Each structure stands twice: as structure tokens, then as C-alpha cells.
Amino acid sequence: MKMWAMSNLATCGHGGSLSLCFPENLKFSSALRTNSRVSLPFLSDACRGSWLARGRSRRMDKDHIVRMALVDERLARTKDVAKPPEILAYDLVQGALVRWSSVADRSLPDPPTAVFLHGILGSRKNWGTFAQRLAQEFPTWQFLLVDLRCHGDSASMTKRGPHTVASTALDVLKLVRQLRITPRVLVGHSFGGKVVLSMVEQAAKPLARPVRVWVLDATPGKVRPGGDGEDHPAELISFLSKLPKEVSSKRHIINALLQEGFSKDVAQWVVTNLRPTTTSSSSSLSFSWVFDLKGISEMYQSYEETNLWKVVEDVPRGVHVNFLKAERSLHRWALEDLQRIYAAEELAAEEGGGVEMHVLEDAGHWVHADNPDGLFRILSSSFQGVKT
Template sequence: MTVEINYLDTGGEGTPLFVVHGLLGSADNWRSHVKQWQEYRRVVSVDLRNHGRSPHVQGMSYTAMAQDLLALMDRLNIERAHLLGHSMGGKVVITLARLAPQRVASLIVADIAPQAYSHGHSAVFAGLRRLEEGKPGNRREADELLAEHVEERTTRLFLATNLQRGNTGNLELRIGLDEIMAGYDDIMQAPAGHGAFDGPTLVIRGGKSDYVTDAMLPVLRGVLPRAEIKTLDEAGHWLHAEQPEAFQSAVSAFLDAQEA
């Protein structure tokens, strides 16, 4: 069963660019990039199920999330789109490209490979649970609660983007944490679908990240045979935040080449 996911649509002409965030992210995290890209093209940024302002439901399989995205394209009467996905969102767009290649004008995958990954978010989930229990009244208190489990301040700042003021006046998580944790095993799996997507593809990876290593490239090219690999040497996994200008430039150059 598909979910009517939340989205932000800049409007405009031409083939739109869909932007799909990663685990515990949201469309809001991409506002600065969307502001730049919308000068040249229509951009639709989404909140995946259990994220941002989208509904909380059981099931975090890549097939389910890709079907949500396809349903949104149908609602907006968009036949084909360029798809950009970061991390978990990259697996979502790879799945969509496998399930419905005719709907994909091109694919941009940011720092993820089409394979399973080991579990590694236990501290993050513990920190988010502590936020639920602690009911912080302000962001300083929220950061102190998160710091009991999450050492890196940049990670804490990112997680705090999921907080909103609740009816009681305290800060509350807007994500479906129970549903995300229940579906975590699926999130760590490889993208769904079978075979290769042979359309134009750009894979942008962080030079300081271990999410797309050289050893993974044979598997990646088996699924994305036309992939152009772009490495941002000074970036880690959050490459779009760490090297925003280089990331924007790589995406824009690739899209311009598709439409030349």
C-alpha cells in the first residue's frame, strides 16, 4: 500500500529533478541546494515515509518507498524525471529505476552502492530514544540528551533537524522512530528489483567516506553499467553538506549534459 508522501515542488518547465534524502533526513535538509537548482529547472524534494512531514506507517522496504515515489509522480502527472538520492535515498531511486526504467530520465546516486551494509546506527537510535524520554524544552537540552549517546556534534545537529515543538511546549521527534527501527533490517539491504539500469547515471562519492570504495565498483557497475564516478576528495558521507559547491556543480554539469 502506497503512502501519499509530503513534497516541495518549485514548479517550472522541463524534465523535473526529484531529490530524495537519506535515513533520518528530510526535504528540509536540501533547501539550499534546491534554491540553486530551481533557477534552471523544476525541482521536487520529498519526505520519505516515516520522515519529515510524511505519514508514519509500517514497512521500510525499498520496493515500498519506490512505489511511494512513483505514486507521487503519477499524482503530479510527471511521466519522466531525473532522480537524485543520497544514501538510503540512493537505494530508493535505484529501486525505482529497476522497477520502472521508462520513468527515469537519468539517475544521480550520492555516496551509496547497490549492496547490503552492516548495521551501524545503534548509538543514533539510542540518542533519539533518549530525546523521546527526556522531553527537552529547548535545543540546548536536546543536544545534551543526544550527547549521552552520540559523540559527534555534527551528527547531533543533523539529528536535531527532526525536532519540532509539540502541543505540550516541549520538543518532539517528528519522525516515525518505531517504524524506522522496525524496518531497519530492510533499510540495510541492497536495493530491490533485478537486473541493471542502463540509463545515464552519475555516482558521486566522498573521498573520505567508506560507503563507495573501489572494491565496491564491480558490483556497482553490474547494476549501473553506465555510471560515471565522481569523487569529492575532501568530503565524507554527507558530501552535499560538506562540499556543497562541488556537489552542486557535479549535479548541474551532469544534468546539463543530459539535456544538451
């Protein structure tokens, strides 16, 4: 597969962008005809994050064409593709009925799109399984999963500070503009929840009307981390900053976090940010962190300081903001927060917008991992009855 792809790259004329078109009679193994993303081992690290990967139904025809396109036109035109990309790393998981690419066929209207954003120290992979499930249930939709600045594969980007909620939101707005996508649903977990609110605040376009916004286990204003004996994100970031950039074992890091007093769930989640590396001087396996911890520290500070209540209490017409509180939330929801949300709910209904409060039972802060079935049921309302 790798050799074939390398020797059969075809350039298609679409505004200077590069696209790969596999012949119609090419048959893929069952591993490539699933809902999982397609692996592209022959791409440079700078390009890999910019490739579209279609979600696929298990019932798909064996000879279905797989089409992929490099959407960063500026990067496609340059000879030096090895330099850090200027576009956020992302995956585009598409339902089986989606026949669209922002580059390969601009004549088609973009299908309904939902954007999913992770929290501090997370990555787009947090949403991978959940998005594939949504793509199966709602085959006319596509789901954009993004690595935010300083996180995951976007950590190699040359992004200037300040690293804030607002600058992070602007990054995502630029990405959807580059992809020529108008999102109808925005979903943000924790830090990502404030980012989607900031997206609404900063841009009338490229957001659709109506647009449904989901803020998962985060409030618009003051951040209230867990109390004594519970995990505190700022303390976690501080502890990680003291660890070496390269480690020999994930288990070693988990044990160090447990010994420091962090929970097992947090310890296991943190090591998902480790990637295997082999040093030139040794054949032994080691692991390195994929995030920019200094930038993330700034982002978390901004998360604590950013106040977006004005977006909620003066919701633009056509915008519906949904808050979801985890029953066993890591963050404390004050009575004041709930009262302001309920008051905003009544006001928004009068002004043509919408605010709504939800509670996800049997879930802690990591809602998509603790109770994915319950979260799926709640979010599904946003994908039903939308004209395509």
C-alpha cells in the first residue's frame, strides 16, 4: 500500500491544491474499509494533520473510492513542506452518505458539520470513537476533531502568544474558514467549552444560523476546581513541568502521578500525551511528550480568568447554548452559576436565542469516557431533523 501510494500520486487541478485520487478499481483491505481513520505513513509530519479522512459505514461497497485532499493551499504550493504547518491538526470523520471535499469539489454545498474541541492536556483523539459512532448514526453529517494550539499534533505549529481562550477560538475559526466549512454544531469540553463560547463571541461568520453550542462541564466565568484531595489542573501542569521531556516508561509516569496524589483516572489520561520515540544513539524504546506545556500553562491561566457570561446572557439570535453538568464533576458548579444559566434561559427564549441546562448522570468530568451512552443520547438532538 505504501509503495503504491508513493508511485501513483496524481495532482488534480483545484485552485493550486493537491489531491490524491485512488483508482475506482482499487480494493482496500477490511482494515481500511471501516469507520476508523485512514493511516498515511508516507506523509511528512507537517502534512499528516491536514489530510481528510472519511468515516466509513461497515456496510459500504468494497470498491468505494477513498479520496483525500490537502486543504492547506499555501503549504501545498511551497517546496519546503517539512517546516511546521500553520494549520491546526485535525481529523474529519464523515458519515457514509457524505460526498464532499473542500478542495476536490467546491460546487457541492458543505454537509452539516459539527466541531469537537478537547480540554486542557487533551487532544482530538479524545473524541475519535465518539465521532465515529455519531457518523454511523447520522451518515449525512461530518465531524471535525481538532488539536488545539500547544496540544497534540498542533504543538509543532509556530503560534505566537498570548495563548488564551480567545486566540485559541480564533485558530479554530480560521481553520473552518480554510476548510470552507460552516459549522452547525460546536461541542467543547472543559477548556474547549469556553473556546466555543468565544467563537460565538468573535464571529458572526463562519458560524451558521441556527447553530447549537454545547459547553460540556464548564461554566462561562469563574473556574472552581475540585476541593482538597481532588485533582487540580494547575497543580497537574506544575507537576508535569518538572518531569523530563523524554521518559522510559508510561507506567513510571503513572506511578509518579499516583504518588503525588493525583487520581488513577487522571494519571492514565495524562500518559495518552506520550508518543514512542527511538533515539539515534540507542535502539531502546522511549516516550516523549507531544504538548507545549509552557503554552498550555498560559492557556489554563486564561481559562481561569476569561469571563464569557455576556455571551450567555445576551445570546445572538439563532444561537442555542447548551450547558452540560457532569453529576460527579471535577469542577464545582456554584449555585450562582446555575441560577444565572436558568435566568439566561428565560431571557434567551424571549430574544430568539436559546440557553438550556442538562445534567449527565453517572459521569465525572471526562463525560465522553465516563458515560458515552448518556452523552450520545443528549447530544443526538442536535443532529436530528437537520435539512441537508
